[in-house]
Amino acid sequence: MKTVHSILAAFVLIAIAMVVFNAVMSLKREEKFKAGDRKLGLIALILTHTQLIIGLITFYISDWYMELRRLGMGGAMKDSEIRLMSVEHPLMMIIAIALITVGWSKHKKATEDKAKFKSFVIFYGLALLVILSRVPWAQWFQ
Ligand code: HEM
Numbered sequence: 001m002k003t004v005h006s007i008l009a010a011f012v013l014i015a016i017a018m019v020v021f022n023a024v025m026s027l028k029r030e031e032k033f034k035a036g037d038r039k040l041g042l043i044a045l046i047l048t049h050t051q052l053i054i055g056l057i058t059f060y061i062s063d064w065y066m067e068l069r070r071l072g073m074g075g076a077m078k079d080s081e082i083r084l085m086s087v088e089h090p091l092m093m094i095i096a097i098a099l100i101t102v103g104w105s106k107h108k109k110a111t112e113d114k115a116k117f118k119s120f121v122i123f124y125g126l127a128l129l130v131i132l133s134r135v136p137w138a139q140w141f142q
Pocket of ligand 1: 002005006009010012013048051052055056058059060062063064085089090091093094096097131135136139140141
């Protein structure tokens with residue numbers, strides 16, 4: 001489960017980055033919102049939602065959850081590694097996935113092409129920043 005979570009993380013990051021880059025370039029070039037733009041946003045949405053489910057399972061079977069239960073929230077917050085893995089990473093990833101979901105539904109409701117791209121830039125872009133700030137880089141590349 002941890003291996004799947006670790007590999008899927010790379011696809012999630014690449015997909016979100018592609019959505020944001022594509023939306024920024026399309027806004028600059030004043031392009032129409034095409035089926036391909038929608039598909040890219042949808043792929044990133046599906047990948048992140050899959051990662052959410054796998055992440056939740058990974059969390060409940062991980063040693064980090066055990067540590068959190070053993071130490072309690074107060075104790076876990078005192079150790080930076082335990083805090084990152086048992087509280088900050090799961091919480092911030094859930095927030096990022098919620099931002100992507102909001103971005104997707106806002107793009108669907110928008111009627112203008114420009115507004116559709118803008119909702120991808122803002123919400124997927126914010127989600128990307130949140131994810132990048134709380135990915136356990138050291139552990140990932142160990
Ligand atoms: C955008 C979504 C997410 C991304 C990009 C992501 C990325 C990662 C990465 C790169 C690792 C390190 C893997 C390794 O050591 O090889 C990791 C570990 C972990 N993630 Fe996520 N994650 C996401 C969502 C979540 C969610 C939603 C949860 C739980 C609610 C979660 C819980 C965990 C846990 C518990 C670990 C540590 C696993 C262990 O060491 O046993 N992740 N994540």
